[in-house]
Amino acid sequence: MTGIPNFDSLFRLDGKVAFITGGSRGLGFDIAAAFLQAGASKVIINARKEDGLQKAAQDLNSIPNIRGRASFIAGNVNTMESVEKLVAAVKEEVPGESLHILVNNAGASWGGSFEDYEDWKTAKTFDVNVRGPFNLTRKLVPLLAAAGTPSDPARVIIMSSVGGIAVTHVGRDGAIAYSISKAAMHHFGRNLALELAPKNITTNVIAPGWFPTRLANPAIEKYGGLDAASADNPMGRLGLREDIAGTAVYLCSKAGAYVNGEDITLDGGKRLLGGNSNSHQTDAKRIARL
Secondary structure, three states: OOOOOOHHHOOOOOOOEEEEEOOOOHHHHHHHHHHHHOOOOEEEEEEOOHHHHHHHHHHHHOOOOOOOEEEEEEOOOOOHHHHHHHHHHHHHHOHHHOOOEEEEOOOOOOOOOOOOOOHHHHHHHHHHHHHHHHHHHHHHHHHHHHHOOOOOOEEEEEEOOHHHOOOOOOHHHOOHHHHHHHHHHHHHHHHHHHHHHHHOEEEEEEEEOOOOOOOOHHHHHHHOOHHHHHHOOOOOOOOOHHHHHHHHHHHHOHHHOOOOOOEEEEOOOHHHHHHOHHHHHHHHHHHHOO
């Protein structure tokens, strides 16, 4: 028995084309950077605001030694009309109308107590976090199917959250609509894994815990800040850019070609502390302040 065939290319994305929603900052930007550094030929990032996208694309294209390029498409995913416009723009951007990777990363969240939660927040949360990925993915299936093969399928990545697995916040600082929307995306991923596999497309879900990003920072601050949040994690830290980068590249490279329908939680084990006495004490003190 010899070594693993083509091992040097196992974690590479050479020649791949990717589309990432919510790619102008935070985890979406880090995934875009990782794809380019892994050899992707083109990474298209999407967000609502064009000025942020321009800056992000410039930053991505300044990464040393990359062979591919980043481009951007401004737009939202919260209506069917906006999704149709995005899909048309993607078709113009991708060569041969084929797309190797779709990362559904755009998200919206608002806090507030359950009894007083305003309906517009619920509607927008579900429009962006559920309806958006649902409609965008189904409309991009032809492009993904054109790129996938049995040995190297196209990939759909759904960015969820630990909040879709565990109840992490309650009371006035709760994010119940966000948590429900993310829980829905876990089952969406399972359905797509079977729905799209015959078309040579795999689907997997990444559920990050706390990474210091614009979306997570307000919750981290309410928890007591970076030091307090890090101390309450089994690994003594929060997520790093390379943590999300490595997971995304693994799932989208040949190394992850046979992974389908999986949920990967990226939180250092924090979600497992429900039965830990120290965690109970911390949670009890936190909930008492609500």
